[in-house]
Amino acid sequence: MKTIFIVSVHGDEQAPLKVIKEHFKDRLKYLVAHPEAFKKNVRYLTTDLNRSFPGRVDGSKEERIVVKLMKKLNNYERVIDLHTATCDTLPFAILTKVTKDHLKLVSLLGLRRVVCMEKNIASGKALIDHIPIAISVECGNERSPATPSNIKKMIDDYLNNKSISLKRIEYYTVFEFLTKKTEKERLVKKIQPFKLVKKGEIVSRNNNELHTAKFNFYPILPREKNYKDILCLMAKKVCLKEFKEISSSRETLL
Numbered sequence: 595m596k597t598i599f600i601v602s603v604h605g606d607e608q609a610p611l612k613v614i615k616e617h618f619k620d621r622l623k624y625l626v627a628h629p630e631a632f633k634k635n636v637r638y639l640t641t642d643l644n645r646s647f648p649g650r651v652d653g654s655k656e657e658r659i660v661v662k663l664m665k666k667l668n669n670y671e672r673v674i675d676l677h678t679a680t681c682d683t684l685p686f687a688i689l690t691k692v693t694k695d696h697l698k699l700v701s702l703l704g705l706r707r708v709v710c711m712e713k714n715i716a717s718g719k720a721l722i723d724h725i726p727i728a729i730s731v732e733c734g735n736e737r738s739p740a741t742p743s744n745i746k747k748m749i750d751d752y753l754n755n756k757s758i759s760l761k762r763i764e765y766y767t768v769f770e771f772l773t774k775k776t777e778k779e780r781l782v783k784k785i786q787p788f789k790l791v792k793k794g795e796i797v798s799r800n801n802n803e804l805h806t807a808k809f810n811f812y813p814i815l816p817r818e819k820n821y822k823d824i825l826c827l828m829a830k831k832v833c834l835k836e837f838k839e840i841s842s843s844r845e846t847l848l
Protein backbone atom coordinates (compact mmCIF):
# COMPACT_ATOMS: atom_id res chain seq x y z
CA MET A 595 0.00 0.00 0.00
CA LYS A 596 1.24 3.49 -0.79
CA THR A 597 2.48 5.12 2.41
CA ILE A 598 3.59 8.64 3.23
CA PHE A 599 5.25 9.84 6.44
CA ILE A 600 4.30 13.34 7.57
CA VAL A 601 6.74 15.32 9.70
CA SER A 602 6.60 18.71 11.39
CA VAL A 603 2.87 19.27 11.48
CA HIS A 604 4.22 21.20 14.45
CA GLY A 605 7.28 23.15 13.27
CA ASP A 606 9.28 22.75 16.48
CA GLU A 607 9.08 18.93 16.35
CA GLN A 608 12.16 18.30 14.26
CA ALA A 609 13.65 14.98 15.37
CA PRO A 610 11.62 12.80 12.93
CA LEU A 611 12.78 14.72 9.85
CA LYS A 612 16.42 14.52 10.96
CA VAL A 613 16.14 10.73 11.27
CA ILE A 614 14.44 10.37 7.89
CA LYS A 615 17.04 12.54 6.15
CA GLU A 616 19.87 10.64 7.76
CA HIS A 617 18.66 7.09 7.26
CA PHE A 618 15.67 6.81 4.93
CA LYS A 619 15.86 9.66 2.44
CA ASP A 620 15.54 7.47 -0.67
CA ARG A 621 13.58 4.65 0.88
CA LEU A 622 10.26 6.29 1.67
CA LYS A 623 7.94 9.15 0.77
CA TYR A 624 7.77 11.96 3.28
CA LEU A 625 6.43 15.45 3.51
CA VAL A 626 7.27 18.39 5.79
CA ALA A 627 3.77 19.61 6.64
CA HIS A 628 4.67 23.13 7.75
CA PRO A 629 8.05 24.17 6.24
CA GLU A 630 7.78 27.79 7.38
CA ALA A 631 7.15 26.89 11.02
CA PHE A 632 9.90 24.27 10.73
CA LYS A 633 12.40 26.89 9.53
CA LYS A 634 11.47 29.21 12.38
CA ASN A 635 11.42 26.31 14.84
CA VAL A 636 7.99 27.32 16.18
CA ARG A 637 4.92 25.16 16.75
CA TYR A 638 2.77 27.21 14.33
CA LEU A 639 2.39 30.73 12.95
CA THR A 640 -1.26 31.73 13.47
CA THR A 641 -3.27 28.61 14.31
CA ASP A 642 -2.26 25.07 15.28
CA LEU A 643 -2.03 23.12 11.99
CA ASN A 644 -3.27 20.00 13.72
CA ARG A 645 -6.43 21.90 14.72
CA SER A 646 -6.94 23.37 11.25
CA PHE A 647 -8.32 20.40 9.30
CA PRO A 648 -10.07 20.05 6.87
CA GLY A 649 -8.75 23.53 5.99
CA ARG A 650 -10.26 26.60 4.30
CA VAL A 651 -9.11 28.39 1.12
CA ASP A 652 -9.79 31.81 2.68
CA GLY A 653 -8.79 30.79 6.21
CA SER A 654 -5.73 31.28 8.41
CA LYS A 655 -2.19 30.58 7.20
CA GLU A 656 -2.43 27.03 8.51
CA GLU A 657 -5.96 26.42 7.17
CA ARG A 658 -4.67 27.34 3.71
CA ILE A 659 -1.68 24.99 4.12
CA VAL A 660 -4.12 22.21 5.02
CA VAL A 661 -6.07 22.64 1.76
CA LYS A 662 -2.88 21.97 -0.24
CA LEU A 663 -1.82 19.19 2.11
CA MET A 664 -5.13 17.35 1.75
CA LYS A 665 -4.75 17.28 -2.05
CA LYS A 666 -1.30 15.72 -1.76
CA LEU A 667 -2.36 13.18 0.86
CA ASN A 668 -5.20 11.95 -1.35
CA ASN A 669 -2.59 10.12 -3.42
CA TYR A 670 -1.66 7.82 -0.54
CA GLU A 671 -3.45 4.94 1.13
CA ARG A 672 -1.63 5.14 4.47
CA VAL A 673 -0.55 8.30 6.29
CA ILE A 674 1.81 8.18 9.29
CA ASP A 675 2.03 11.51 11.10
CA LEU A 676 5.10 11.79 13.36
CA HIS A 677 5.18 14.03 16.44
CA THR A 678 7.48 14.62 19.39
CA ALA A 679 6.69 15.94 22.87
CA THR A 680 8.20 18.44 25.29
CA CYS A 681 7.85 15.87 28.09
CA ASP A 682 9.28 12.39 28.54
CA THR A 683 7.11 9.60 27.18
CA LEU A 684 7.36 6.12 25.74
CA PRO A 685 6.41 6.11 22.03
CA PHE A 686 2.72 5.47 21.30
CA ALA A 687 0.17 5.63 18.51
CA ILE A 688 -2.77 8.03 18.64
CA LEU A 689 -6.03 7.17 16.92
CA THR A 690 -9.37 8.86 16.66
CA LYS A 691 -10.88 6.00 14.63
CA VAL A 692 -10.14 2.33 14.98
CA THR A 693 -10.47 -0.08 12.11
CA LYS A 694 -8.50 -3.19 11.10
CA ASP A 695 -6.40 -0.96 8.83
CA HIS A 696 -5.51 1.39 11.68
CA LEU A 697 -4.52 -1.48 13.96
CA LYS A 698 -2.45 -3.03 11.16
CA LEU A 699 -0.49 0.22 10.90
CA VAL A 700 0.18 0.23 14.66
CA SER A 701 1.41 -3.37 14.53
CA LEU A 702 3.62 -2.71 11.46
CA LEU A 703 5.30 0.17 13.29
CA GLY A 704 5.98 -2.14 16.24
CA LEU A 705 4.28 0.26 18.67
CA ARG A 706 3.47 -1.32 22.04
CA ARG A 707 0.97 1.30 23.13
CA VAL A 708 -2.00 2.80 21.38
CA VAL A 709 -4.20 5.58 22.68
CA CYS A 710 -7.65 6.36 21.34
CA MET A 711 -9.16 9.76 21.98
CA GLU A 712 -12.82 9.47 22.94
CA LYS A 713 -15.31 11.61 21.08
CA ASN A 714 -15.60 14.34 23.74
CA ILE A 715 -11.78 14.65 23.89
CA ALA A 716 -10.85 14.69 20.19
CA SER A 717 -11.03 18.09 18.51
CA GLY A 718 -12.26 16.62 15.22
CA LYS A 719 -9.89 19.02 13.49
CA ALA A 720 -6.70 16.94 13.49
CA LEU A 721 -5.07 15.40 10.44
CA ILE A 722 -6.02 11.88 11.49
CA ASP A 723 -9.71 12.86 11.68
CA HIS A 724 -9.79 13.73 7.98
CA ILE A 725 -7.74 11.00 6.27
CA PRO A 726 -9.29 7.51 5.92
CA ILE A 727 -6.25 5.51 7.13
CA ALA A 728 -3.98 7.76 9.17
CA ILE A 729 -2.39 7.51 12.60
CA SER A 730 -0.32 9.92 14.63
CA VAL A 731 2.73 8.68 16.49
CA GLU A 732 4.08 10.40 19.57
CA CYS A 733 7.74 9.41 19.15
CA GLY A 734 9.06 10.68 22.51
CA ASN A 735 10.67 13.77 23.96
CA GLU A 736 12.08 16.02 21.19
CA ARG A 737 15.21 16.51 23.31
CA SER A 738 15.71 12.96 24.54
CA PRO A 739 18.72 11.09 23.08
CA ALA A 740 16.55 7.95 22.90
CA THR A 741 14.03 9.51 20.53
CA PRO A 742 16.01 9.34 17.25
CA SER A 743 16.85 5.66 17.77
CA ASN A 744 13.20 4.89 18.62
CA ILE A 745 12.11 6.62 15.41
CA LYS A 746 14.74 4.78 13.37
CA LYS A 747 13.68 1.40 14.75
CA MET A 748 10.01 2.10 14.13
CA ILE A 749 10.56 3.10 10.48
CA ASP A 750 12.96 0.19 9.92
CA ASP A 751 10.32 -2.24 11.23
CA TYR A 752 7.72 -0.70 8.96
CA LEU A 753 9.88 -0.83 5.83
CA ASN A 754 10.92 -4.41 6.59
CA ASN A 755 7.26 -5.38 7.00
CA LYS A 756 7.86 -6.65 10.54
CA SER A 757 4.61 -6.58 12.43
CA ILE A 758 3.94 -7.39 16.07
CA SER A 759 0.95 -9.33 17.34
CA LEU A 760 -2.04 -7.22 18.42
CA LYS A 761 -1.90 -9.23 21.67
CA ARG A 762 1.41 -7.56 22.57
CA ILE A 763 -0.06 -4.06 22.36
CA GLU A 764 -1.50 -2.13 25.32
CA TYR A 765 -4.75 -0.29 24.58
CA TYR A 766 -5.82 2.93 26.27
CA THR A 767 -8.70 5.33 25.83
CA VAL A 768 -8.45 8.94 26.96
CA PHE A 769 -11.63 9.96 28.76
CA GLU A 770 -10.72 13.26 30.43
CA PHE A 771 -8.13 16.00 30.91
CA LEU A 772 -6.60 16.60 34.33
CA THR A 773 -6.79 20.38 34.45
CA LYS A 774 -4.86 22.84 36.58
CA LYS A 775 -6.93 24.61 39.20
CA THR A 776 -4.23 27.25 39.60
CA GLU A 777 -1.32 28.44 37.45
CA LYS A 778 1.32 27.04 39.79
CA GLU A 779 -0.15 23.58 40.25
CA ARG A 780 2.33 20.81 39.28
CA LEU A 781 2.15 17.02 39.09
CA VAL A 782 4.10 15.23 41.81
CA LYS A 783 7.20 13.28 40.78
CA LYS A 784 5.70 9.80 40.93
CA ILE A 785 3.15 10.64 38.20
CA GLN A 786 4.74 9.00 35.17
CA PRO A 787 3.45 8.20 31.67
CA PHE A 788 1.36 4.99 31.48
CA LYS A 789 1.91 4.28 35.21
CA LEU A 790 -1.37 3.58 36.97
CA VAL A 791 -2.56 6.20 39.47
CA LYS A 792 -5.02 4.89 42.04
CA LYS A 793 -8.01 6.70 43.48
CA GLY A 794 -6.95 8.67 46.56
CA GLU A 795 -3.26 8.96 45.59
CA ILE A 796 -1.67 12.40 45.58
CA VAL A 797 -1.37 13.63 42.00
CA SER A 798 -0.47 17.30 42.17
CA ARG A 799 0.53 20.12 44.46
CA ASN A 800 0.26 23.88 44.56
CA ASN A 801 2.68 25.05 47.25
CA ASN A 802 1.42 23.16 50.27
CA GLU A 803 -1.96 22.26 48.87
CA LEU A 804 -2.18 18.64 47.70
CA HIS A 805 -4.69 17.20 45.23
CA THR A 806 -5.66 13.53 45.10
CA ALA A 807 -6.99 11.32 42.29
CA LYS A 808 -10.77 11.05 42.18
CA PHE A 809 -10.57 7.72 40.34
CA ASN A 810 -7.98 5.32 38.86
CA PHE A 811 -6.30 6.49 35.66
CA TYR A 812 -3.21 6.17 33.48
CA PRO A 813 -1.43 9.51 32.84
CA ILE A 814 -0.71 10.28 29.17
CA LEU A 815 1.76 13.08 28.28
CA PRO A 816 2.22 14.32 31.86
CA ARG A 817 3.94 17.76 31.96
CA GLU A 818 3.52 18.44 28.22
CA LYS A 819 4.15 22.19 27.90
CA ASN A 820 1.97 22.65 24.83
CA TYR A 821 -1.16 21.71 26.75
CA LYS A 822 -1.93 24.90 28.60
CA ASP A 823 -3.90 24.50 31.82
CA ILE A 824 -3.65 20.72 31.50
CA LEU A 825 -1.48 18.56 33.78
CA CYS A 826 -1.96 15.38 31.72
CA LEU A 827 -4.51 13.35 29.79
CA MET A 828 -6.33 10.68 31.79
CA ALA A 829 -6.78 7.26 30.22
CA LYS A 830 -8.16 3.88 31.11
CA LYS A 831 -6.57 0.64 29.97
CA VAL A 832 -8.83 -1.71 28.04
CA CYS A 833 -8.51 -5.06 26.26
CA LEU A 834 -8.46 -5.29 22.47
CA LYS A 835 -12.10 -6.39 22.33
CA GLU A 836 -13.25 -3.40 24.40
CA PHE A 837 -11.03 -1.10 22.37
CA LYS A 838 -12.66 -2.22 19.14
CA GLU A 839 -16.14 -1.86 20.63
CA ILE A 840 -15.52 1.68 21.86
CA SER A 841 -14.20 2.59 18.46
CA SER A 842 -16.93 0.99 16.44
CA SER A 843 -19.60 2.81 18.43
CA ARG A 844 -17.60 5.99 17.93
CA GLU A 845 -17.30 5.45 14.22
CA THR A 846 -21.03 5.39 13.71
CA LEU A 847 -21.22 8.71 15.55
CA LEU A 848 -18.67 10.39 13.31
Ligand SMILES: [Zn+2]
Nearest residue numbers: 604607677678
Ligand atom coordinates in the same frame (compact mmCIF):
# COMPACT_ATOMS: atom_id res chain seq x y z
ZN1 LIG B 1 2.97 17.64 17.52
